[in-house]
Amino acid sequence: xxxxxxxxxxxxxxxxxxxNMAIFALFVAVTMVIxxxxxxxxxxxxxxxxxGRSFTGSQNGTAIAxxxxxxxxxxxxTGAIAINGYDGFMYSIGFLVAxxxxxxxxxxxxxxxxxxxxADVLSFRLKQRPVRIxxxxxxxxxxxxxxxxxMAGAGSLISLLLGISDWGGQALVxxxxxxxxxxxxxxxxxKGTTWVQIIKAMLLIAGAAVMTFWVLAIYGFNLSDLxxxxxxxxxxxxxxxxGLQYGKSDTSKLDFMSxxxxxxLGTAALPHVLMRFYTVPTAKEARKSVVWxxxxxxxxxxxxxxxxxxAAALVGADTIKSAPGGVNSAAPLLAFHLGGPLLLGFISAVxxxxxxxxxxxxxxxxxxxxxxxxxxxxxxxxxxxxDTEVKVAxxxxxxxxxxxxxxxxxxxxxxxxxxxxxxxxxxxxxxxPTILYSLFWRRFTTQGAVWSMYGGLSAAxxxxxxxPVVSGAKTSMIPxxxxxxxxxxxxxxxxxxxxxFLGWLGTVLDKRKEDATKQAEMEVRSLTGVGAEKATNx
Amino acid sequence: MxxxxxxxxxxxxxxxxxxxSTEQFKELRKRHRSFVFPMSIAFLLWxxxxxxxxxxxxxxxxxxxxxNINIGLILGLLQFVSTFAITGWYVSYSNRKLDPIASEIxxxxxGHEFDKHGNPVGGAAK
Numbered sequence: 001x002x003x004x005x006x007x008x009x010x011x012x013x014x015x016x017x018x019x020n021m022a023i024f025a026l027f028v029a030v031t032m033v034i035x036x037x038x039x040x041x042x043x044x045x046x047x048x049x050x051x052g053r054s055f056t057g058s059q060n061g062t063a064i065a066x067x068x069x070x071x072x073x074x075x076x077x078t079g080a081i082a083i084n085g086y087d088g089f090m091y092s093i094g095f096l097v098a099x100x101x102x103x104x105x106x107x108x109x110x111x112x113x114x115x116x117x118x119a120d121v122l123s124f125r126l127k128q129r130p131v132r133i134x135x136x137x138x139x140x141x142x143x144x145x146x147x148x149x150x151m152a153g154a155g156s157l158i159s160l161l162l163g164i165s166d167w168g169g170q171a172l173v174x175x176x177x178x179x180x181x182x183x184x185x186x187x188x189x190x191k192g193t194t195w196v197q198i199i200k201a202m203l204l205i206a207g208a209a210v211m212t213f214w215v216l217a218i219y220g221f222n223l224s225d226l227x228x229x230x231x232x233x234x235x236x237x238x239x240x241x242x243g244l245q246y247g248k249s250d251t252s253k254l255d256f257m258s259x260x261x262x263x264x265l266g267t268a269a270l271p272h273v274l275m276r277f278y279t280v281p282t283a284k285e286a287r288k289s290v291v292w293x294x295x296x297x298x299x300x301x302x303x304x305x306x307x308x309x310x311a312a313a314l315v316g317a318d319t320i321k322s323a324p325g326g327v328n329s330a331a332p333l334l335a336f337h338l339g340g341p342l343l344l345g346f347i348s349a350v351x352x353x354x355x356x357x358x359x360x361x362x363x364x365x366x367x368x369x370x371x372x373x374x375x376x377x378x379x380x381x382x383x384x385x386x387d388t389e390v391k392v393a394x395x396x397x398x399x400x401x402x403x404x405x406x407x408x409x410x411x412x413x414x415x416x417x418x419x420x421x422x423x424x425x426x427x428x429x430x431x432x433p434t435i436l437y438s439l440f441w442r443r444f445t446t447q448g449a450v451w452s453m454y455g456g457l458s459a460a461x462x463x464x465x466x467x468p469v470v471s472g473a474k475t476s477m478i479p480x481x482x483x484x485x486x487x488x489x490x491x492x493x494x495x496x497x498x499x500x501f502l503g504w505l506g507t508v509l510d511k512r513k514e515d516a517t518k519q520a521e522m523e524v525r526s527l528t529g530v531g532a533e534k535a536t537n538x
Numbered sequence: 539m540x541x542x543x544x545x546x547x548x549x550x551x552x553x554x555x556x557x558x559s560t561e562q563f564k565e566l567r568k569r570h571r572s573f574v575f576p577m578s579i580a581f582l583l584w585x586x587x588x589x590x591x592x593x594x595x596x597x598x599x600x601x602x603x604x605x606n607i608n609i610g611l612i613l614g615l616l617q618f619v620s621t622f623a624i625t626g627w628y629v630s631y632s633n634r635k636l637d638p639i640a641s642e643i644x645x646x647x648x649g650h651e652f653d654k655h656g657n658p659v660g661g662a663a664k
Contacts, residue, residue, distance in 0.1 A: 086610055090592065093617045096587050100624055104574040224605025231606065241600035242610050253593050260589040264582070287632065294625050300617055309594035440571075521554040527566055528644045530552065 019341055023349040031199060031204075031353075035184055035192035046533070047387040048189040048393065049116040049368045050278040053535040059198060061292020064276050064468060066197030068095075068267075068293065069204055069300055070146075070358040071153030071328075072420035074351060076302070078334070079327035080418075081308020085108025085230070085239030087246050088308055090422070092301035099297065101269040103290040109526040110441050111277045115533055117365075118271045119373040122434050122453075125518035126446040134453040138430035139271040141457060142412035142423055143400075144407075145365040146272070147359060149410025149419035153328060154355045157348060171409045177356060178405035181248055184360045185367070185397045193360045194279060200350070200357040205296060207350045208303040211331075214338045215310035226306065229313030239312060242270070255488045259421055262492030266424025269431035272365035281535035292297040310334055342515040343394045359404060367396035421490055422464055429456030429495035433503040439526060441507075445514050447509030456499025463491035552647050564648075566639045573631055581624055588613055 042048050055063070057097050073095065080088030114120035119135035154177055155170055217357055219226040231237050246256035267273060277286045292407045304334050311320065311330040321328045335347035373394035378382040384392075433452045437444040462469065470477050472484030488494075526529055557563055591599055592610060597609035 086592070086614075089614055093588070093614055097581065097617055097621055100581050100621060103625060104578050104628060125603075152556075220603075224607050227606035227611075238604060238606055240611070242597040244595070247596055254595050255587060260586070266584055284637065291625055291629055294621065298622060302615075302618065326551065326659070376661045417621065433606055517555055520558040521552075523567070524557045524563065524643075527563075527570060528640045528647075530644050530647055532555075 003367040009340070019345040022350045023345045024352050027203075027275070027349055027353050031184070033198050034062075034195045034199070035188035038191040038195055038457075039187045039189065040471030042189045042191065044370075045116070046388055047191065047345055048534075049196055049275075049372065049389045050290050051189070051191040053279060053281050053533060055279045055285075055445075055473045056192060057280055057288025058292050059465075060276060060285070061291040062193070062201050062296065063194045063197040063298035064273065064289055064293040065300070066199075066201030066274060066354075066357055067206070067276060067361045068297055069201065069354070070357050070420065071150055071157075071351060073304065074154055074204060074208070074333055074354060075328040076418070076420065077304045078307045078311060079320065079330040080245075081305065082315070082320055082334075083327055084245035085309075085312065087244050087256075089305055090242075090260065091263065092304055094119070094260055095267070096265035096294070096298050096301055098264045099290065099294045099323050101265065102273070103294065105439070106268045106274070106435060107286045108283040109278070110274060110528045111283045112526045112532045114278060114520055116231060116275070116278060116372050118274045118368050118431065118435075119369065119377075122438055122449060125514060125522045126444075126449050131449050131453075132373045132377055133418075134450055135434075138426075138453055138457045139369040139373075141430065141461065142269075142271055142427045143362045143369075145423035146270075146420060147362050147400075147404045148407050149423060150355050150359050150362070151404055152419055154352070154408055155325075155353070157325060157332070157351055159326070164481035175405055177352070177359075178401050178408065181356055181359045182398055182401035183361060184356070185363050186394055190279060190364055194245060194276075195356070195365050196353075197210070197357045200353045201296065203350045204354055205300055205303075207347055208300060208307065211310070211335060211338060211343075211347070212303040212306045215306050215334075216295075216313070218310075218314070218446070218469055224307055226313060230309040232317045232462045233313050239309075251487045254493065255490060258425075258488050258490040258493035261496055262421055262425035262490050264429055264430035265419075265432050265492070265496060269427040270424070270437060271369065271427070271431070272361050275368065276361075277363050278533070283529050283532065298340075307331060307334060314338075324342065336424060349457070351463050356406045361431040363404070366400050367393045370396045384487055410478045416491075422469070425464075425490050425492040425495065426457065426460045429460040431456075432496070433500045437503050437507070438522075442519055442523075443507060443514075444503070445507045445510040445512060447510040448503045448505075449513070451506030452499045455502040457493055459495035459498050460491045463488075463495060467491065555644055557643065557647055562639065566636065566643065569635050569639070573628070573635075576609075577624060577628070581620065584620060585617065588617060 016189075041052065046052055055168065073092075077091050077095075080091060083087070099506065110118075110121050113124055117135075118139055119132045122135045123131040151174065154174055163357070169321045184196055197502075215226065219229060227240055230239055236250075236288060246259075273337055275287065280286050280289055308330065311334040315333045320327065320330045320333060324332060325332075332344055332348050332351065336344040338344075347436045371389050376382065376389045416425045430453050431454065435447045437448065437452070466486040467489050468476060468487070469489045471479075472482035473479070475483075591613065599608065599613070601609045603609060603612060
């Protein structure tokens with residue numbers, strides 16, 4: 001199939017800035033009204049952190065999809081497929097299959113035993129203080145990496161839309177995004193955040209569906225012809241085969257394995273995803289949420305396959321790479337090619353909304369963890385009243401919001417999906433072993449939990465710091481320096497098995513036995529739902 | 539938050555160790571684990587087999603089957619299919635085998651109702 005080589009005029013994008021901003025402003029106005037309405041019932045801590053546990057499974061499932069389909073999924077994966085072909089598809093598969101870990105092993109059991117945060121479950125039958133502190137620290141670390149990725153996405157998008165990479169202009173828009181996010185979370189709490197995510201998920205999936213249909217229509221609904229178009233524009237048949245990005249050397253192949261491991265084991269350990277299971281009234285609704293999100297997320301990733309190859313065929317990798325925003329600009333450029341300024345405006349507004357919603361979700365998770373785990377249970381030794389705790393949470397929101405703004409201003413143009421994969425690696429290393437051990441291994445002890453969490457967390461972070469991501473390569477964060485002694489850019493293949501091993505070692509070397517009664521209580525409650533937190537009535 | 543205190547109350551009211559040792563609970567645990575453990579191992583093996591093939595068997599994965607559609611793409615799409623299938627399978631298994639027995643045990647020990655904080659209330663009603 002021969003098509004004219006498309007010319008996307010990047011300079012012409014500037015003319016659409018006003019339109020983009022108008023569409024974005026409309027989204028903000030609508031969601032603000034909803035957040036204000038939702039906030040009227042925010043009375044207790046359960047309201048603020050867990051939306052009164054009053055969402056249905058399908059609402060929560062849509063919100064989870066909204067939380068999970070971040071800028072990484074939309075901008076990052078589309079860009080990765082557009083540039084690296086098949087290797088980008090790998091992200092979609094890992095991100096999706098990972099949900100089975102959450103569905104089968106974690107979601108319902110966690111809903112039955114916890115209250116607000118991941119630490120509630122991890123410290124349930126172990127010693128409160130050390131385990132809570134460790135879980136809160138790893139929650140904050142994972143949220144920080146994830147926030148960095150989202151803010152990098154915001155930066156890319158802004159530079160594309162304004163057609164400039166002017167530092168001051170970008171910084172200003174990141175500040176606006178950050179302030180909006182702080183307002184959503186301050187006013188709306190979990191309920192407001194959830195509604196923003198539901199609306200955003202529907203807009204994002206609808207937008208992607210329209211673009212997918214459009215791309216397929218251009219190629220007569222023939223996937224093979226679309227792939228042929230991508231090969232033709234790229235002048236390289238290898239875009240359809242694995243290995244374009246990761247097949248270069250033995251090291252890069254190992255890196256691919258490491259990425260695959262981190263992706264599939266990371267999801268069920270992401271604190272902001274786990275916290276969403278507390279917004280439904282029962283474990284059965286938690287299960288229903290995961291089923292909904294698996295379907296929505298799966299279908300969306302099938303769309304990104306078409307969008308990625310569509311961008312490769314219709315826009316071309318060279319145009320994408322040279323556009324402001326680089327790899328992450330594939331989806332907006334494709335929208336511009338298909339539907340001109342109006343579709344670009346809509347898609348960009350959706351992408352902004354995506355970043356806003358995900359950042360809000362991360363912020364409330366981090367704030368809840370700080371206020372509930374560190375402040376209320378450790379500093380105030382469980383004596384703080386709920387009002388003070390929520391007050392602390394709100395203050396934390398402002399601090400995290402400011403950190404996110406600063407991080408966003410300094411985040412560079414790395415692929416967003418890649419940065420998120422690092423957050424997955426940190427989550428899988430620091431949290432997953434302890435989550436699984438404490439749910440399924442009767443003998444597991446506090447020492448095992450603490451060794452596994454700190455060991456996994458520090459191994460992951462140290463290996464990232466010593467990897468080509470940070471120094472020693474052209475695309476590094478600090479390109480001038482070279483202290484990259486660890487060759488892989490994703491630490492998962494080392495840090496995840498290490499964390500599992502440390503959890504086992506810490507337990508078998510621990511002379512203390514944990515309370516068997518608490519273990520019995522946790523096991524019975526996790527499987528039957530006895531005494532689980534109920535929904536609040538308004 | 540009084541988090542610790544309330545859990546102690548709930549634990550004192552219900553003898554969880556006794557519940558844990560009942561045949562009914564053991565059966566629930568067995569049914570749960572005999573599904574989720576083998577299934578998790580199976581999908582992880584299938585996923586890693588796929589990743590290894592994409593990583594080290596590029597020639598094989600690049601074999602064209604129909605037009606420009608190669609084995610790699612088909613196996614990738616099959617990962618989607620298997621994920622959807624396992625999801626559906628688990629839901630139907632839970633509805634049939636896990637939920638009835640779990641709610642039976644729950645009603646058995648919740649002769650005393652739990653309030654919204656998980657504290658037992660009105661312990662007399664059985």
